[in-house]
Amino acid sequence: MSLWQVAQSSGLCPVHRGLMAMRGRHYNEGRRSRSVALGDRGYAYDWRAYTYDDRPHMSRQRSVSSYRQLPRQILQPTHRPLHVQGPVRWPPVATGHAAWILYAGGEPVNITDPSGRDTVEFALRTEEAVPMAKLVDIYGCFAGVAFASVSLDLPRQDPDWRTGVGAAGATFGCVSLYFPESSANAVVQGIITATPAVNYAFCGFAIYGLIHDLNEVAEGKENASVAVSDAFGALTGCVGARLSTLIKTP
Amino acid sequence: MAHENDPSRLMNVHEINAQIPRKVRFDGSTIGALSFGLAVLLCGLAVLAWLSLDTAKKLHIQSTLLQDGRLVNGTITASFVNRGGTDVKYRFIVDNVLYSGHAEMSADDYSVPGDPHLISIRYLPADPRVNQPVNWKWASVWDLFPFLLLISMTAVGAKAVIIAQKMSNLVRNGLVVVGRVTGCTPKNKLFTVFYVFESQAKEEIEGSSDLQEEYEAGTAIPVIYLRSNPKRNAKYPVSGFRTIQ
Numbered sequence: 025m026s027l028w029q030v031a032q033s034s035g036l037c038p039v040h041r042g043l044m045a046m047r048g049r050h051y052n053e054g055r056r057s058r059s060v061a062l063g064d065r066g067y068a069y070d071w072r073a074y075t076y077d078d079r080p081h082m083s084r085q086r087s088v089s090s091y092r093q094l095p096r097q098i099l100q101p102t103h104r105p106l107h108v109q110g111p112v113r114w115p116p117v118a119t120g121h122a123a124w125i126l127y128a129g130g131e132p133v134n135i136t137d138p139s140g141r142d143t144v145e146f147a148l149r150t151e152e153a154v155p156m157a158k159l160v161d162i163y164g165c166f167a168g169v170a171f172a173s174v175s176l177d178l179p180r181q182d183p184d185w186r187t188g189v190g191a192a193g194a195t196f197g198c199v200s201l202y203f204p205e206s207s208a209n210a211v212v213q214g215i216i217t218a219t220p221a222v223n224y225a226f227c228g229f230a231i232y233g234l235i236h237d238l239n240e241v242a243e244g245k246e247n248a249s250v251a252v253s254d255a256f257g258a259l260t261g262c263v264g265a266r267l268s269t270l271i272k273t274p
Numbered sequence: 275m276a277h278e279n280d281p282s283r284l285m286n287v288h289e290i291n292a293q294i295p296r297k298v299r300f301d302g303s304t305i306g307a308l309s310f311g312l313a314v315l316l317c318g319l320a321v322l323a324w325l326s327l328d329t330a331k332k333l334h335i336q337s338t339l340l341q342d343g344r345l346v347n348g349t350i351t352a353s354f355v356n357r358g359g360t361d362v363k364y365r366f367i368v369d370n371v372l373y374s375g376h377a378e379m380s381a382d383d384y385s386v387p388g389d390p391h392l393i394s395i396r397y398l399p400a401d402p403r404v405n406q407p408v409n410w411k412w413a414s415v416w417d418l419f420p421f422l423l424l425i426s427m428t429a430v431g432a433k434a435v436i437i438a439q440k441m442s443n444l445v446r447n448g449l450v451v452v453g454r455v456t457g458c459t460p461k462n463k464l465f466t467v468f469y470v471f472e473s474q475a476k477e478e479i480e481g482s483s484d485l486q487e488e489y490e491a492g493t494a495i496p497v498i499y500l501r502s503n504p505k506r507n508a509k510y511p512v513s514g515f516r517t518i519q
Contacts, residue, residue: 184356184378185321186420192317193423199310203303206463208486209514211307213464214437218430225419225426232419240355 190233193226287496290450290510296517298445304438304514311434318428329412339406343396347386348375350393359414360384364393368402377407380414444506445515448498449474453481455489465489471497473504483509 196219203212300308348366351374355361359380366373375395384407386392397405453471460466464484473479481497489495499507511517 184361185325186356186417189321189420189424189427192427196314196427202310203307206486207303207513208464208484209301209303209307210441210484210508210512211304211311211434211438211514213484214433215307215311215430218433222423222426222430225423229419229423232416236416 190226190229193222193229196222196226287450287452293517294449295446298442299516299518300438300442301514301516307434307514308438311431311438313431314427315431315435318424318431321424322428332406332410333412335404335406336410336412339396339398339404342398342400344399345408346395346397347392348395350385350391359416362393362407364395364407366395366397366402366405368397368399371402373397373402373405375405377410379407379409380411380416384409440506441508441512441515444498444500444508445512445517447500448507448510449501450496450498450510453495453497455491455493455495456480457491458489467495467509469495469497469509471499471507473499474501475504477504479504479507481505481507485509485513 203216205216207213346366346368348364350362350364352363353360356378359378361376362379362384363376364374366375384393386394394408395405396408451471451473453469455467455469457468458465459468461484464486465488466482467485467489468480468482470478470480479499481499496510497507498510498512499505
């Protein structure tokens with residue numbers, strides 16, 4: 025059954041059918057795209073099949089972000105894809121590691137992936153991606169501890185409160201690794217959702233430290249090792265936190 | 275996926291509500307998270323309190339010295355660069371008695387013009403041990419970032435403690451009713467389950483909980499809510515909190 029036939033049989037309005045025809049690849053199977061489009065009988069799709077129960081007050085267009093905040097009535101998982109193309113399998117067979125060959129989940133013989141998107145989305149959305157995100161977090165943790173150690177050791181004077189706060193910020197990421205993201209515990213989730221804010225604050229702190237140290241190095245007041253330490257910290261706080269967030273929430 | 279024969283649907287709501295106020299115990303994950311939150315909060319508050327008191331004390335000395343202080347040039351004995359400025363140690367002589375002190379200077383121009391080894395000091399004639407460099411300032415723009423980091427960590431600790439307190443209160447005093455699932459959406463490794471339930475005032479209340487299981491729309495779901503504030507609700511039993519008879 026073609027996509028057009030599916031659109032017709034689903035009773036969608038002409039505008040909606042046109043949209044589906046134009047963006048057929050994007051909507052194929054009606055389950056993996058994060059895009060949200062609402063016609064007369066609006067619907068919202070996520071990577072699994074969802075339908076949308078008619079509500080006259082709903083606006084016709086919604087962004088992805090507003091989709092996440094849609095009210096209670098919106099998403100009803102049906103476990104019934106709108107349309108499934110013949111040769112495409114979903115989900116792809118787990119490869120057990122980051123995909124060496126992204127096409128068709130590293131198994132082009134057994135799996136067909138005409139869109140070329142499946143494996144990428146699969147890698148980002150499934151458990152396969154979690155160790156990668158965890159790895160980035162662990163890297164950030166160790167880099168943070170290294171930053172803290174260097175910060176505490178290198179200065180020629182006793183550490184002041186700023187160094188202590190920096191060390192605490194650097195090691196904060198290590199402690200937060202202890203809490204599993206799959207926990208439904210509200211207290212744990214409260215800490216997990218707030219951790220990026222601390223990482224970004226640490227990022228700002230490390231950048232400030234780097235600028236300060238470079239000033240001092242330029243004026244001959246400080247040794248370059250402290251600046252290197254702060255640069256390390258900036259990398260930890262900013263790149264590590266952002267990379268981890270990107271992997272977890274593509 | 276929650277099944278139609280989910281045991282939670284078969285629970286006796288009246289029996290559960292008869293136990294109010296319930297005895298609540300935290301499970302291991304809650305204790306860990308709460309301990310972490312408390313430690314961060316207390317450490318953050320301690321540092322904030324120390325910073326505030328130290329600054330208030332130095333501001334008080336500054337205002338006192340501005341009224342009754344006298345000026346003298348001291349000798350810089352040591353200076354260390356730190357992330358907030360320069361830590362300066364100095365000594366000065368009053369009535370043939372040697373006094374020493376130290377201060378953190380945020381500005382670079384703390385020394386006497388023309389002689390980088392001298393620093394201008396203001397001291398209290400009645401007690402020269404009360405002294406301070408003339409150019410001392412209580413705040414530096416460089417302190418903004420470590421201060422923000424400190425505040426953000428303290429806020430995380432406070433958030434964990436507040437959530438634990440709220441959820442504990444909900445589990446202790448909440449009324450359990452059977453609600454109906456209206457929607458479900460994935461959220462990272464969890465599912466946000468949207469539901470409606472009817473409060474004691476026969477009012478339809480909407481709520482949501484982040485759960486590990488996916489629920490189908492229309493499924494019955496036990497919901498616990500506070501009678502005084504029905505908007506505070508969660509799926510029952512609440513993860514991380516258990517009740518004992």
